[in-house]
Amino acid sequence: MLPTGGALGDDQVPQIATASLIRPSSGSVLSIFTQIFQLCVGVVTTDSAGKATVELPDWFETLNRDFRYQLTPIGGGAPERQISKKVARGSFSIADARPDQEISWQITGIRQDAWANENRIPVEETKPKAERGAYLDHAGFGKPRSAGLAAKNAPRIA
Numbered sequence: 001m002l003p004t005g006g007a008l009g010d011d012q013v014p015q016i017a018t019a020s021l022i023r024p025s026s027g028s029v030l031s032i033f034t035q036i037f038q039l040c041v042g043v044v045t046t047d048s049a050g051k052a053t054v055e056l057p058d059w060f061e062t063l064n065r066d067f068r069y070q071l072t073p074i075g076g077g078a079p080e081r082q083i084s085k086k087v088a089r090g091s092f093s094i095a096d097a098r099p100d101q102e103i104s105w106q107i108t109g110i111r112q113d114a115w116a117n118e119n120r121i122p123v124e125e126t127k128p129k130a131e132r133g134a135y136l137d138h139a140g141f142g143k144p145r146s147a148g149l150a151a152k153n154a155p156r157i158a
Contacts (some may be wrong), residue, residue: 036110036111036116036119036120036121037108037109037110037111038060038063038064038108038109038111039106039107039108040056040057040060040106040107040108041104041105041106041107042054042104042105043074043102043103043104043105044094044102044103044105045100045101045102045103046094046097046098046099046100046101046102046103047099047100048099048100049099050078050081050095050096050097050098050099050101051084051093051094051095051097052093052094052097052103053085053091053092053093053094054091054092054093054094054105054107055090055091056087056090056091056092056107058090060087060090060107060109061087061088061089061090061109063109063111063112063113064109064110064111064112065109065110065112066109066110067086067087067092067107067108067109068107068108068109069083069092069105069106069107070105070106070107071083071094071097071103071104071105072103072104072105073097073098073101073102073103073104074101074102074103074104075101075102076098076101078096078097078098078101078103080096080097081094081095081096081097081103082094082095082096084096087107087109092107131149131152133152134147134148134149134151134152135147135148135149136148136149138151
């Protein structure tokens with residue numbers, strides 16, 4: 001079973017397997033492959049030295065691990081910008097941007113709470129024998145309706 005906003009699709013070998021296709025179900029949670037990510041975004045303005053500290057929600061660091069960062073300068077380049085301090089005690093720091101420059105930031109973390117650890121989403125699953133040889137999306141593969149799973153499971157009328 002997939003979370004809200006998820007769907008099954010045909011895998012690269014659609015007659016044999018399905019793939020989990022996940023999209024965000026809210027503005028802050030994104031699930032990709034077997035991991036469940038949480039996402040925080042915002043804009044911060046650097047100080048006169050081109051530095052800024054981003055404060056995160058109290059729960060973010062506790063509930064997540066393996067953080068990934070993205071920084072985008074607004075209103076001009078900042079090719080040397082960097083994460084100068086990784087997430088620790090509820091914040092992370094940016095350095096080497098231009099003074100008084102807005103920086104759009106995004107941070108993701110893999111959820112590590114009990115529910116997320118118990119409910120990882122499989123990337124690929126082998127279809128049950130009864131469904132093998134049929135497509136979930138026959139049209140997407142340029143196949144006739146008769147090649148679809150719905151046609152295979154439709155009752156036969158004599």
